[in-house]
Amino acid sequence: MSMAGIFKPYLMKIEHIIDETPDVKTMRLAFADEQEGRNFAFRTGQFGEYSVFGEGECTFCIASPPTRRGYIECTFRKMGRVTSSLAGLEPGETIGFRGPYGNIFPIHEWEKKNLLFIAGGIALPPMRSVIWNVLDLRDRYKDITIVYGARTVADLVYKRELTEWAGRADVKVITTVDPGGETEDWKGEIGFVPTVLDKAAPAIASRDTVAVVCGPPVMIKFTFPVLTKLGFKPEAIFTTLENRMKCGVGKCGRCNVGKYFVCKDGPVFTLAQLKDMPQEY
Amino acid sequence: MESDKKLIGRSELEKLFSQWQSQGTRILAPKKNNDTIDFALVTTLAEVSLDQVQTVQSAKTSVFPRVEELFSFTSRDGRVVIRERDRNALPATVLFGVRPCDAAAFAALKAIFTWDSPDDLFSARMEKMTVIAVSCARADAYCFCTSVGGGPGATAGSDMLLTETGPGEYLAEIVSEKGLMAVGETSGLRPCPANVNKEAHLAKLEPAFAREKVAPALARLFDDAAFWAEQSLRCLGCGACAYVCPTCACFDIQDEGGGSGQRLRCWDSCGFGLFTLHTSGHNPRPVQSQRWRQRLMHKFAYMPERQQVLGCVGCGRCSRACPVDMNILEHVRSITEAKP
Ligand SMILES: Cc1cc2nc3c(=O)[nH]c(=O)nc-3n(C[C@H](O)[C@H](O)[C@H](O)COP(=O)(O)OP(=O)(O)OC[C@H]3O[C@@H](n4cnc5c(N)ncnc54)[C@H](O)[C@@H]3O)c2cc1C
Ligand code: SF4
Ligand code: SF4
Ligand code: FES
Numbered sequence: 244m245s246m247a248g249i250f251k252p253y254l255m256k257i258e259h260i261i262d263e264t265p266d267v268k269t270m271r272l273a274f275a276d277e278q279e280g281r282n283f284a285f286r287t288g289q290f291g292e293y294s295v296f297g298e299g300e301c302t303f304c305i306a307s308p309p310t311r312r313g314y315i316e317c318t319f320r321k322m323g324r325v326t327s328s329l330a331g332l333e334p335g336e337t338i339g340f341r342g343p344y345g346n347i348f349p350i351h352e353w354e355k356k357n358l359l360f361i362a363g364g365i366a367l368p369p370m371r372s373v374i375w376n377v378l379d380l381r382d383r384y385k386d387i388t389i390v391y392g393a394r395t396v397a398d399l400v401y402k403r404e405l406t407e408w409a410g411r412a413d414v415k416v417i418t419t420v421d422p423g424g425e426t427e428d429w430k431g432e433i434g435f436v437p438t439v440l441d442k443a444a445p446a447i448a449s450r451d452t453v454a455v456v457c458g459p460p461v462m463i464k465f466t467f468p469v470l471t472k473l474g475f476k477p478e479a480i481f482t483t484l485e486n487r488m489k490c491g492v493g494k495c496g497r498c499n500v501g502k503y504f505v506c507k508d509g510p511v512f513t514l515a516q517l518k519d520m521p522q523e524y
Numbered sequence: 525m526e527s528d529k530k531l532i533g534r535s536e537l538e539k540l541f542s543q544w545q546s547q548g549t550r551i552l553a554p555k556k557n558n559d560t561i562d563f564a565l566v567t568t569l570a571e572v573s574l575d576q577v578q579t580v581q582s583a584k585t586s587v588f589p590r591v592e593e594l595f596s597f598t599s600r601d602g603r604v605v606i607r608e609r610d611r612n613a614l615p616a617t618v619l620f621g622v623r624p625c626d627a628a629a630f631a632a633l634k635a636i637f638t639w640d641s642p643d644d645l646f647s648a649r650m651e652k653m654t655v656i657a658v659s660c661a662r663a664d665a666y667c668f669c670t671s672v673g674g675g676p677g678a679t680a681g682s683d684m685l686l687t688e689t690g691p692g693e694y695l696a697e698i699v700s701e702k703g704l705m706a707v708g709e710t711s712g713l714r715p716c717p718a719n720v721n722k723e724a725h726l727a728k729l730e731p732a733f734a735r736e737k738v739a740p741a742l743a744r745l746f747d748d749a750a751f752w753a754e755q756s757l758r759c760l761g762c763g764a765c766a767y768v769c770p771t772c773a774c775f776d777i778q779d780e781g782g783g784s785g786q787r788l789r790c791w792d793s794c795g796f797g798l799f800t801l802h803t804s805g806h807n808p809r810p811v812q813s814q815r816w817r818q819r820l821m822h823k824f825a826y827m828p829e830r831q832q833v834l835g836c837v838g839c840g841r842c843s844r845a846c847p848v849d850m851n852i853l854e855h856v857r858s859i860t861e862a863k864p
Binding site: 322 | 594597599602603604606608609636637639640642643645746774775776777778779781782783784785787789792794799800801802803806808809814818821822825826829830
């Protein structure tokens with residue numbers, strides 16, 4: 244008998260690599276076993292454990308939308324041991340992936356509403372999955388607005404897609420860089436995300452609108468009050484948490500915030516939920 | 525099944541040991557090694573030490589080894605082959621001579637490993653293990669099983685419980701099919717006469733705190749930073765408490781051996797500062813008082829709520845092992861007595 248244990252990863256072939264910034268890459272991964280690939284299903288917001296054999300595992304969200312079948316994508320920043328060795332791999336090489344884990348962005352509950360996506364820095368990957376997901380189902384949603392900021396122009400990820408989204412008549416895109424992070428030909432906004440959001444507010448409907456906020460803790464901290472001021476209810480504000488994880492399946496004891504497992508009950512939480520949780524994220 | 529009560533003598537037990545041996549079942553039991561008594565492989569009853577109150581280490585290694593290979597892999601020229609562990613090759617085990625608290629601890633471990641996404645490697649080890657516990661005739665100042673729902677003669681988690689009722693004579697309570705199987709066809713098991721009084725042979729241990737008060741008190745105290753700072757002032761964050769604990773199950777996953785190696789699961793502890801540290805440097809629990817609070821919250825509040833089982837069986841090991849004498853019994857008692 245040889246059963247598949249819960250920690251056994253799928254073998255994934257790196258199909259394609261995009262250098263987003265000097266230290267951020269996007270990888271397209273195809274299932275080495277095509278049958279496994281056909282059976283694989285996930286929903287937007289979920290994450291996985293990606294591994295370089297011999298180096299270890301690390302946690303990234305699935306950055307592609309479930310509406311695009313046959314592959315998954317991840318976008319990661321080179322940080323430590325595993326991400327550094329992952330960044331050194333070439334197309335054709337094999338890595339491990341186990342998942343999908345965690346809960347989802349409830350996009351079916353958002354139908355017929357306006358959507359406001361607010362992201363900062365490297366936190367665009369989980370956002371990219373849900374943005375493509377709703378754009379692939381565009382007629383189910385009303386206005387879609389994307390506010391994205393990074394420290395400098397060089398730190399903006401998904402530049403091609405930002406251009407593509409900005410070019411669409413049915414999406415409004417506002418990009419910004421921190422003061423001092425602009426280049427001479429920068430045409431976007433200059434300023435921190437919460438400030439730019441506040442300034443753009445008159446053009447953003449807050450009634451019947453769901454806000455999704457992903458970014459570094461400071462950005463999130465200063466964005467919530469702006470949204471609250473604009474009239475967003477805590478139940479209508481979504482974010483994702485990134486507590487450190489190992490198992491992804493509610494066992495290793497690492498990711499919890501109070502009684503909640505970020506890997507099981509999250510990573511997607513509403514502001515209403517966060518208000519009831521201890522500050523352990 | 526309803527528990528079946530018999531009497532068994534030491535010589536019949538000795539025969540059971542050789543019966544298990546001949547079936548190829550490994551026997552883990554408390555064994556003296558220099559000055560410490562810990563679980564080790566034994567072949568005969570004579571090697572087993574039953575006089576101590578507790579072993580230093582718990583018996584959790586039997587189902588949750590300190591380091592466990594999850595699978596192995598070979599990686600060459602971009603091609604990877606994964607080899608899973610053969611569950612059939614896991615050893616059939618009799619765990620003999622655990623205390624009732626340790627037997628009860630398997631329920632907590634099982635809850636963690638199977639509450640969601642069942643871990644089949646853990647379950648396979650559990651399935652292949654028979655737990656034969658021995659009641660406690662003595663308790664020490666660190667024991668508090670009766671405060672957390674257990675008792676010196678409790679049968680929860682055991683397949684068979686032995687209580688010494690006289691020199692070399694045991695009351696055997698067979699509480700599960702596995703217990704029945706372990707006894708097999710052995711002759712020498714005698715019906716238990718009605719006048720055998722189990723209670724008379726058990727340690728007396730009054731509950732030290734009211735169990736139902738712990739979780740509400742913890743919830744009330746959660747944000748009281750000064751309380752937790754005082755509670756944990758001495759804690760070194762060494763993790764010894766978690767390593768000796770029969771219910772602590774936090775782990776890490778690491779690769780070893782380069783391109784052709786193993787993915788390993790290794791014990792870890794929420795008491796370590798690195799446990800929750802992000803690569804960015806951000807740490808959701810940056811100070812020791814938060815980590816000590818986490819240890820107590822996890823065992824006495826989160827597990828009962830999420831997995832319907834307490835994460836502490838009152839074995840007292842953490843208190844005995846702590847280099848700075850943190851006594852969990854005292855801490856929990858002070859939590860239940862803290863003024864709102
Ligand atoms: C739900 C979730 C989604 C994430 N999505 C992305 C993503 O899409 N793109 C991306 O670049 N990063 C993402 N991260 C962060 C990413 O997991 C870490 O940057 C990465 O694991 C660092 O690994 P390393 O081995 O290079 O670093 P090391 O410091 O060498 O890592 C050591 C260990 O710490 C863990 N670890 C370190 N930092 C973090 C962290 N911030 N969060 C969780 N675990 C950590 C790793 O799992 C690893 O096992 C996500 C984290 C979580 C929890
Ligand atoms: S054994 Fe004692 S000092 Fe070490 S982590 Fe546990 S409570 Fe702290
Ligand atoms: S927390 Fe301490 S007393 Fe409770 S089960 Fe663990 S080691 Fe035993
Ligand atoms: S990542 Fe292990 S419990 Fe959540």
